[in-house]
Amino acid sequence: MERLRLISQHIFALLANAYWNFPTKGPIYQGLGKYVCLPGLNCYSCPAAVTACPLGALQNFLATIRFNMAAGSARPGFYVIGILSLVGSFIGRMPCGWLCPFGLIQDWLFKLPGPKFRIWRWLRYMPYFFLLFFVILLPLFALDQAGFGMTWFCKFVCPAGTLEGGIPLLLMEKGLRRAAGWLFVHKLVVLVLLLIWSVLASRPFCRTICPLGAIFGLFNRVSWLQLKFDTGRCLKCRACNTICPTDVSFFDGTDDINSPACIRCMRCVSACPGASVRIEFAPYLKSSGEECQSDGCKKDNTCHAQQG
Amino acid sequence: MPENNDSPKAKRVYIPLFVTVVAFAMLVVGIWSGEPGDVWQKAVSICLSCIGIG
Numbered sequence: 001m002e003r004l005r006l007i008s009q010h011i012f013a014l015l016a017n018a019y020w021n022f023p024t025k026g027p028i029y030q031g032l033g034k035y036v037c038l039p040g041l042n043c044y045s046c047p048a049a050v051t052a053c054p055l056g057a058l059q060n061f062l063a064t065i066r067f068n069m070a071a072g073s074a075r076p077g078f079y080v081i082g083i084l085s086l087v088g089s090f091i092g093r094m095p096c097g098w099l100c101p102f103g104l105i106q107d108w109l110f111k112l113p114g115p116k117f118r119i120w121r122w123l124r125y126m127p128y129f130f131l132l133f134f135v136i137l138l139p140l141f142a143l144d145q146a147g148f149g150m151t152w153f154c155k156f157v158c159p160a161g162t163l164e165g166g167i168p169l170l171l172m173e174k175g176l177r178r179a180a181g182w183l184f185v186h187k188l189v190v191l192v193l194l195l196i197w198s199v200l201a202s203r204p205f206c207r208t209i210c211p212l213g214a215i216f217g218l219f220n221r222v223s224w225l226q227l228k229f230d231t232g233r234c235l236k237c238r239a240c241n242t243i244c245p246t247d248v249s250f251f252d253g254t255d256d257i258n259s260p261a262c263i264r265c266m267r268c269v270s271a272c273p274g275a276s277v278r279i280e281f282a283p284y285l286k287s288s289g290e291e292c293q294s295d296g297c298k299k300d301n302t303c304h305a306q307q308g
Numbered sequence: 309m310p311e312n313n314d315s316p317k318a319k320r321v322y323i324p325l326f327v328t329v330v331a332f333a334m335l336v337v338g339i340w341s342g343e344p345g346d347v348w349q350k351a352v353s354i355c356l357s358c359i360g361i362g
Contacts, residue, residue, distance in 0.1 A: 028354055037347060056351075081334050081338075082335025082338050086331040086335055155358070180360070184360035
């Protein structure tokens with residue numbers, strides 16, 4: 001399963017960045033792929049990117065939504081929200097674990113040798129702060145003199161934009177190098193700190209900042225794809241918690257197995273020696289004989305049924 | 309015996325179904341109102357704020 005996930009991560013990272021003609025044909029891809037939002041964090045200003053970034057696109061919609069200006073638009077970004085919600089409704093936060101190019105970069109860095117630290121649990125609520133303020137409220141309500149908002153998350157936070165777009169473009173374009181100032185230095189510092197943190201802790205950006213992960217996480221408990229935990233089979237060995245990249249702890253009841261923090265990498269499914277964790281697609285549609293109906297199942301998704 | 313639609317199981321089916329239908333509806337409304345063109349327009353030019361310049 002883990003090998004399959006690694007292959008998937010690399011294939012999607014390559015597919016999302018498949019425009020390798022940029023040194024000769026221009027610094028940025030302008031084809032049909034840019035109509036589509038990738039359900040992962042991949043800056044559309046990356047010279048190789050062939051898809052659009054959903055966070056950048058959503059902020060642009062919110063920053064320009066004005067009903068009383070000729071230059072404004074009345075489009076709130078239903079297209080972007082629809083893509084993210086549709087993906088989320090089927091597989092929840094699985095794109096974070098299996099598809100996101102920036103998640104892959106963090107996974108690479110965490111494999112480097114060095115001391116490893118845990119991340120404070122309360123920081124897992126920070127992505128909602130970034131989603132609410134930097135992606136929604138500030139682009140909507142913090143307006144410039146012309147009456148437009150700006151893409152606050154892209155401008156002040158997003159390290160993917162600096163790594164995948166900023167650095168390569170500044171290396172390629174002399175004019176852009178001259179224009180780079182304190183804002184670029186700020187973004188470079190954010191990026192470097194985050195890359196160092198990614199060596200020391202697992203997936204720090206996904207767990208403490210990423211608004212896209214926050215959006216997908218909201219769907220984990222209502223998606224068609226569900227994880228099920230059979231407490232009767234659990235050996236309390238902590239293998240699931242030890243291997244979990246986002247420190248979800250469901251074996252002791254601290255977290256729900258379909259917690260919004262879970263990126264659905266499925267490593268716990270493979271790691272469990274008692275086979276107490278399993279993946280189910282549309283468990284809601286199973287007949288009553290096939291599905292656990294215990295109270296535990298209904299309240300915290302733990303399952304007491306004796307199932308294979 | 310046919311299942312009663314008010315059973316907890318039926319309600320649990322409705323939630324993901326509702327989410328999927330609403331998501332699909334938003335996608336269709338977005339496409340119908342021309343939003344993919346706006347996405348493309350922004351994505352084919354260098355986003356200066358994304359890269360830390362503008």
